Amino acid sequence: MQEGFVVQMEKINKRFPGVNALEDVDLNVKYGETLALMGENGAGKSTLMKVLTGLYKADSGKLVIDGNVVTDYSINRAIESGISMIYQELSPVKNLTVAENIFLGREPFKVKNILLDYNKLFQNTEQLLKKLNINEVSAADSMMNLTVAKMQMVEIAKAVSYNSKVIIMDEPTSSISEEECNKLFNIINDLKEKHNISFIFISHKLDEVYKIADRIVVLRDGKSIGTWNINELSQNDLIKYMVGREITQLYPKQDAEIGDIKLSVKNLNVKGLLKNISFDLHQGEILGFSGLIGAGRTELAETLFGLHKIDSGTIQIDGKDVIIKTPKDALKQGIAYLTEDRRSTGCFLNQNIRENLMAPNWKMSKKGGKIDYGTVSKLCGSAVKDFAIKTPSLNTLIESLSGGNQQKVLVARWLMGLPSIIIVDEPTRGIDVGSKSEIHRLFSQLAQQGHSIIMISSELPEVMGMSDRIAIMHEGTITGILDRHEADQETILSYASGLLNQYE
Amino acid sequence: MEKTEKTSKSGISFLKKLNQKAGIIVILLIMCIILSIVTNNFLTSRNLINILRQISFYCIIGLGSMMVIVTCGIDMSPGSIVGVISVVTALNGVTGKGNVFLWFVLAIVVGAIFGAANGILVAYPGLPAFIVTLGTQIIGRGIALLITDGHPITGLNENLLFLGAGKVGPIPMPVIIMAILCLITWYVLRYTSFGRYIYAIGSNEQAAKISGINTKLVKMFVYVYAGILASIAGMVLTGRVASGQPALGEGYEVYSIAGAVIGGAALSGGVGTVYGVVVGSLVIGVLNNGMDLLGVSSYWQKIAQGSIIILAVLFDYLRKRNKQ
Numbered sequence: 001m002q003e004g005f006v007v008q009m010e011k012i013n014k015r016f017p018g019v020n021a022l023e024d025v026d027l028n029v030k031y032g033e034t035l036a037l038m039g040e041n042g043a044g045k046s047t048l049m050k051v052l053t054g055l056y057k058a059d060s061g062k063l064v065i066d067g068n069v070v071t072d073y074s075i076n077r078a079i080e081s082g083i084s085m086i087y088q089e090l091s092p093v094k095n096l097t098v099a100e101n102i103f104l105g106r107e108p109f110k111v112k113n114i115l116l117d118y119n120k121l122f123q124n125t126e127q128l129l130k131k132l133n134i135n136e137v138s139a140a141d142s143m144m145n146l147t148v149a150k151m152q153m154v155e156i157a158k159a160v161s162y163n164s165k166v167i168i169m170d171e172p173t174s175s176i177s178e179e180e181c182n183k184l185f186n187i188i189n190d191l192k193e194k195h196n197i198s199f200i201f202i203s204h205k206l207d208e209v210y211k212i213a214d215r216i217v218v219l220r221d222g223k224s225i226g227t228w229n230i231n232e233l234s235q236n237d238l239i240k241y242m243v244g245r246e247i248t249q250l251y252p253k254q255d256a257e258i259g260d261i262k263l264s265v266k267n268l269n270v271k272g273l274l275k276n277i278s279f280d281l282h283q284g285e286i287l288g289f290s291g292l293i294g295a296g297r298t299e300l301a302e303t304l305f306g307l308h309k310i311d312s313g314t315i316q317i318d319g320k321d322v323i324i325k326t327p328k329d330a331l332k333q334g335i336a337y338l339t340e341d342r343r344s345t346g347c348f349l350n351q352n353i354r355e356n357l358m359a360p361n362w363k364m365s366k367k368g369g370k371i372d373y374g375t376v377s378k379l380c381g382s383a384v385k386d387f388a389i390k391t392p393s394l395n396t397l398i399e400s401l402s403g404g405n406q407q408k409v410l411v412a413r414w415l416m417g418l419p420s421i422i423i424v425d426e427p428t429r430g431i432d433v434g435s436k437s438e439i440h441r442l443f444s445q446l447a448q449q450g451h452s453i454i455m456i457s458s459e460l461p462e463v464m465g466m467s468d469r470i471a472i473m474h475e476g477t478i479t480g481i482l483d484r485h486e487a488d489q490e491t492i493l494s495y496a497s498g499l500l501n502q503y504e
Numbered sequence: 505m506e507k508t509e510k511t512s513k514s515g516i517s518f519l520k521k522l523n524q525k526a527g528i529i530v531i532l533l534i535m536c537i538i539l540s541i542v543t544n545n546f547l548t549s550r551n552l553i554n555i556l557r558q559i560s561f562y563c564i565i566g567l568g569s570m571m572v573i574v575t576c577g578i579d580m581s582p583g584s585i586v587g588v589i590s591v592v593t594a595l596n597g598v599t600g601k602g603n604v605f606l607w608f609v610l611a612i613v614v615g616a617i618f619g620a621a622n623g624i625l626v627a628y629p630g631l632p633a634f635i636v637t638l639g640t641q642i643i644g645r646g647i648a649l650l651i652t653d654g655h656p657i658t659g660l661n662e663n664l665l666f667l668g669a670g671k672v673g674p675i676p677m678p679v680i681i682m683a684i685l686c687l688i689t690w691y692v693l694r695y696t697s698f699g700r701y702i703y704a705i706g707s708n709e710q711a712a713k714i715s716g717i718n719t720k721l722v723k724m725f726v727y728v729y730a731g732i733l734a735s736i737a738g739m740v741l742t743g744r745v746a747s748g749q750p751a752l753g754e755g756y757e758v759y760s761i762a763g764a765v766i767g768g769a770a771l772s773g774g775v776g777t778v779y780g781v782v783v784g785s786l787v788i789g790v791l792n793n794g795m796d797l798l799g800v801s802s803y804w805q806k807i808a809q810g811s812i813i814i815l816a817v818l819f820d821y822l823r824k825r826n827k828q
Contacts, residue, residue: 348707360715
C-alpha cells in the first residue's frame with residue numbers, strides 16, 4: 001500500500017456573487033482509503049468536489065495530486081490526473097446503450113474515427129461489468145429503461161474504466177437497496193485494497209458512512225471543521241460537528257391516533273406493472289412501502305396519481321369509489337405525490353422558487369378570477385419560513401439551490417394544497433441530516449393532524465422508524481404488510497426478495 | 505423591519521430583472537443613438553411613429569410566437585394565416601355586407617381554427633411543431649390563393665380601412681391595436697392560470713403534468729391564441745394595404761420569431777415576456793428603418809437583418825454564461 005497523500009487541497013477559496021462557498025478549506029486523501037466528506041446541504045461539499053474535478057476554478061489555494069503541484073487545472077487535466085466523479089444527479093445519454101455510455105468518447109474503432117468496432121465495445125463492457133460483479137445490467141441494455149439504481153452501477157463501472165486514482169461518489173446509494181449497497185461496498189473495498197484506488201464518499205446515510213469510510217472530514221458553512229479517523233468519532237459527535245447543534249432523534253415518529261380507513265385499494269391491476277394490489281390506508285397513519293429496486297412501488301404511486309391506466313380493481317376514498325385517470329383527478333381527491341426524481345419530474349429547473357412552489361397551487365391565490373400576487377407572496381413566504389428553505393429570494397432560480405433545499409421546495413409545493421393523502425417517494429434522498437430530521441418531524445406532525453401518508457423508501461431505518469405499518473412489494477405485488485413492532489430488517493428483506501409471502 | 509426588508513428585496517429583484525432585460529435594450533438604444541447622429545430625420549416624431557406602425561404587425565404576431573416558443577414549440581404558419589384572413593375579410597367589400605364587427609369575428613374564428621389545427625397536431629399525437637406548422641403554412645397559402653384564384657380583392661369597407669390606416673390623434677390604429685394586444689397578453693400571462701401553466705409546460709412538461717396541468721389542452725390553446733393574434737394582424741394589415749392580398753404576410757414568421765428571440769424568449773422553453781417581444785420587434789424595426797434612411801440596398805438589408813438575429817442570440821448566450 002502506497003504511503004502518503006494522493007490528493008492534497010490546501011486553503012481552497014471560492015466565492016460566488018453574494019456567497020462564500022469555500023473559505024480556506026483543507027482536504028487530504030490518502031492512497032487506498034475511503035474518505036467520507038460530510039456536511040449539511042450548502043456546506044460546500046459539491047463545490048469543493050467541483051474544484052477537484054476541474055469544473056470550477058478556485059479563487060485561491062493549492063492543489064497537489066500524486067505529489068505534483070497542479071497548475072492550469074481543467075476538467076481534462078483532472079481526468080488525466082486520475083480524478084473522476086460520479087454525480088448525485090445522473091445524466092446518462094438515454095438513447096444509447098450501457099456500453100456506449102460507459103465508453104462515450106473512447107469507443108474502440110476498426111478504422112480510427114470512421115468505423116466503430118461494436119463487437120469489441122460490447123466485449124470490453126461485458127468484461128468490465130463482470131470484473132465488478134455487476135449482474136443487473138448488460139452491455140446492450142438501453143439506458144432509457146434502467147432504474148436509478150442500475151444507472152448508478154453503470155456510472156461506477158464507467159469511473160473504474162478510466163483507471164482513476166480517486167473516485168468521488170456523490171450520494172451514490174441514495175436510491176439503492178441495502179443489498180445492492182453491500183455489493184457496492186464490496187466493489188469499493190476491492191478496488192481500494194487490490195488497486196490502491198481512493199474514494200471520496202459523500203453521503204447523508206450515517207450507517208453506511210460508518211460501514212465504508214476510513215476517515216471523515218466535516219465541512220460546515222464553507223469551512224473545514226476537522227478530520228477524524230472513523231473509530232475516533234461517534235455518530236452523535238459527527239452530527240454535532242455537521243450541524244453545530246445537537247439533534248436528539250433522527251426518526252421522531254410520534255404516536256398518532258389512527259382513525260378510519262381513508263384510502264382503500266382492492267385488486268388493482270396494471271398490465272405489466274402491478275398485480276392484484278390490495279391495501280388500506282388509515283387516517284393519521286404512515287404506511288411505509290419497502291422493496292427492492294424494480295418492485296413496483298413507484299409504479300403504484302404513479303397509478304394512484306393517475307399516471308397509468310388501471311386495467312382492473314377499485315380505489316375507494318372515504319368509503320366511496322373514485323375514478324382517477326389524470327393527476328388532476330388525483331389532486332381533486334386530495335392526493336399529492338412527491339416524486340422520486342426531483343430533477344426530471346419535480347423541479348422546473350429554469351424557473352424561480354415562486355413558480356416552483358405555485359405550479360399546482362395557482363388556483364389558491366386567485367381573487368376575483370385573477371391571480372393575486374399579494375396572496376402568492378404570503379403563501380410562498382410561509383412556505384419558505386415553515387420549511388426553512390435557504391434562499392436569498394423567491395426570484396432565485398431553483399437550479400441554484402442545493403439538492404436538499406430543492407427537495408424542501410417540492411415538499412412545500414405539495415403540502416400547500418393541504419392534501420389529505422400524501423404519497424412521498426424517497427422523500428429524503430440526498431438530503432442532509434438536519435433537513436432530514438425536519439422533514440421526518442413534519443410528516444409525523446401531519447400524521448398527528450389526521451393526514452394519511454404513504455412513504456416509499458429504500459432506507460430501511462427510515463421505513464422502520466417512520467411507519468406505523470410497512471407494506472413490502474416484490475415484482476409488482478405486495479408480499480406482506482407488517483406492523484411496526486413485528487418488522488425487522490431481515491424479515492423485511494425476506495418479503496422484499498419474495499422468500500416470504502403472506503398471500504401464498 | 506419587515507417593511508424595509510420587503511422594499512429592499514423588491515428593489516434587488518427589480519434591478520436583477522432590469523439587468524436581465526438590459527442587454528437587448530442597450531443594443532436598441534445604441535442603434536438609436538447612432539442613427540440619430542448619422543441621419544437628420546431618424547429622431548423626428550414622424551419617423552418614430554412610422555417605425556412603431558411598421559413593427560406593430562410583427563409585434564402582434566410576435567406575441568403569439570413568443571407564447572408558442574415558451575411552451576417549447578414553434579409556429580411557422582402565422583404569415584399564411586395573415587394571407588387567408590386578408591382575402592376572407594376583403595370579401596366584405598365585394599359582397600357588400602360591410603359590417604366590420606361581423607367580419608372581425610369571422611377573422612378571429614378562422615384564425616382560431618387554423619391555430620387549433622396546429623395545436624391539435626402538436627399537442628395530442630405530439631408531432632414536431634416545426635414540421636406541422638410548416639405544413640399548415642404551405643396549405644394556408646394555397647387556401648388563400650384558391651379563394652381569390654390568385655387575384656387581389658379591392659373595394660374594402662371604410663371601417664376596415666380605418667383599422668389599418670386610420671389614426672387616433674397622432675397615433676396610428678395599428679399601434680393602438682398592438683398596445684391593446686400587448687396589454688391583454690401581459691395580463692393573460694401574469695394573472696391567469698393558463699399563462700402560468702405555459703411557463704411550467706415549457707420548463708418541464710412532465711413535472712407540469714404531475715402538477716395536475718392538462719398539458720395537451722394548454723399547448724393546443726397556445727397555438728389557437730397565436731392563430732387569433734395572426735388573424736388580427738391580418739385584418740389590420742389588409743386595411744392598411746387597402747386590398748385583400750393572398751400573398752400578404754409572406755415571410756412574417758421570420759420577423760415574429762426573431763423579434764421574440766431577440767427579446768429574450770428561449771427556444772428551449774419556459775422563458776419569454778411581452779416586454780421582450782416589443783423590444784425585440786423595435787430592434788428589427790429600427791434596423792430596417794435606419795437602413796432605409798441611409799439608402800442601403802435591400803439585398804444588404806437582408807444580410808444585416810440576419811446578422812442582428814445571430815448577434816442578439818449570441819449576446820443572450822454570453823449573458824447567461826456570465827451568470828454561471
